[in-house]
Amino acid sequence: MPVQYEGVRQEHVAVRTHAGLFDVSHMGQVETSGPGAEAFLQHVLSNDVGKLPVRGAQYSVMCREDGGVLDDLFTYRLDEDRYLTVTNAANHERDCAWLVEHAIEFDVSVMDVAFEHAMLALQGPRAREILSAHLDGAAPPRMHAGRARVAGVDCLVCGTGYTGEDGVELLLPPEGAPTVWDALTVAGAAPAGLGARDTLRLEACFHLYGNDLSEDRNPIEAGLAWCCKLDTGFIGSDAIRSAGEPSERLVPFAFTGPGIPRSGNSVNTAHGPGLVTSGTFSPVLRTGIGLAYLRPPNAAEVGDAVEVDIRGRRGGATVVRPPFVDRSPR
Numbered sequence: 312m313p314v315q316y317e318g319v320r321q322e323h324v325a326v327r328t329h330a331g332l333f334d335v336s337h338m339g340q341v342e343t344s345g346p347g348a349e350a351f352l353q354h355v356l357s358n359d360v361g362k363l364p365v366r367g368a369q370y371s372v373m374c375r376e377d378g379g380v381l382d383d384l385f386t387y388r389l390d391e392d393r394y395l396t397v398t399n400a401a402n403h404e405r406d407c408a409w410l411v412e413h414a415i416e417f418d419v420s421v422m423d424v425a426f427e428h429a430m431l432a433l434q435g436p437r438a439r440e441i442l443s444a445h446l447d448g449a450a451p452p453r454m455h456a457g458r459a460r461v462a463g464v465d466c467l468v469c470g471t472g473y474t475g476e477d478g479v480e481l482l483l484p485p486e487g488a489p490t491v492w493d494a495l496t497v498a499g500a501a502p503a504g505l506g507a508r509d510t511l512r513l514e515a516c517f518h519l520y521g522n523d524l525s526e527d528r529n530p531i532e533a534g535l536a537w538c539c540k541l542d543t544g545f546i547g548s549d550a551i552r553s554a555g556e557p558s559e560r561l562v563p564f565a566f567t568g569p570g571i572p573r574s575g576n577s578v579n580t581a582h583g584p585g586l587v588t589s590g591t592f593s594p595v596l597r598t599g600i601g602l603a604y605l606r607p608p609n610a611a612e613v614g615d616a617v618e619v620d621i622r623g624r625r626g627g628a629t630v631v632r633p634p635f636v637d638r639s640p641r
Contacts, residue, residue: 475515
C-alpha cells in the first residue's frame with residue numbers, strides 16, 4: 312500500500328467529499344468454523360459474539376490474560392458456524408498462533424486464509440453509488456456483510472471501514488483485485504494511500520494498534536469499554552474487572568494555534584502529565600489534532616486547555632469530544 316498517489320491532502324479530501332479506494336490487502340484474515348466456533352470466539356474476543364447475527368459484522372479486541380491488548384479486530388459471521396476475522400497486518404502471525412493455541416479445547420477449525428484474499432476499501436459519500444455501477448447483487452447496510460459480484464468478480468462485500476465515512480470493504484480473490492480496482496477507479500473513486508488512511512481514521516478517532524492500543528494498556532483505558540462485555544468471560548476479562556478504575560485515559564485534543572502533534576510528544580495539564588499516541592494535521596479542521604493518554608484519567612475534561620511539547624515548544628490545545636469529524640449516517 313503506497314503512502315500516497317496524488318497527495319495525502321488531496322486523497323483525504325476526495326474521501327470526505329466524493330470517494331476513495333484503498334488497497335488494504337496487507338490485512339490478514341482468519342476463518343473459524345465448526346460447532347464450537349461461537350463459543351471459541353466468545354472466549355478470545357471481547358465483544359458479545361452471541362449477539363452477532365449471520366451476515367453481521369462486529370468490532371472487538373483480543374486480550375492477554377492480564378488485560379493487555381493483543382489486537383483490535385473485525386469479525387464477520389458468514390454462517391451459523393463460520394466466521395471470518397480480519398487482523399492487523401503486523402499482528403497477523405501472532406494472532407493466528409494465539410487463536411490456534413486457545414482453540415484446542417473447542418470443537419473448532421482455525422485457518423489462516425490471508426493468502427486467499429485481497430482487500431479493497433471503497434469509502435466516501437459516493438462510495439455506494441460508484442459500487443452500484445458494477446454490482447451484481449445487493450450491497451449490505453453498515454455493519455453487515457454479504458456475497459455479491461463486483462465487476463464480474465465474486466466478493467464478500469462488507470459495510471465497514473476505517474475512515475468515518477460510509478462505504479464498503481471488499482474481500483476477493485487476489486487475481487480479481489486488478490479488475491475490480493480498475494473498474495472502481497474508472498467509475499470515479501480516487502486511489503488513496505496509507506497517509507490519507509491515517510489522517511481519516513484519526514479525524515474519526517479510530518484507534519491504531521501499536522500507537523493507541525498495545526499490550527501495555529487495557530481496553531478500558533483506551534476508551535473501548537463499549538466493546539468489552541466482561542460478563543462473557545473472555546480472556547483478560549477477570550484482570551480488567553479487578554483492575555477497577557483506569558489509571559489513565561485516552562482523550563482527543565485539537566490545537567488552538569500552530570503546530571502538528573506527533574506520537575511521543577509529552578502533554579502537560581493542570582493536574583498531571585500525558586503522552587501523545589497519534590497526531591496529525593486535519594485537512595478538514597485545518598489544525599493539528601491528536602490522541603493522548605492522560606494520567607490521572609481525570610487530568611483534563613472536554614473543553615480543558617492542555618499543552619503539547621513539540622521539540623521544546625509548547626503548543627496550546629483543547630480536549631474535545633470525539634470524533635473530530637462526525638460523518639456517520641444519520
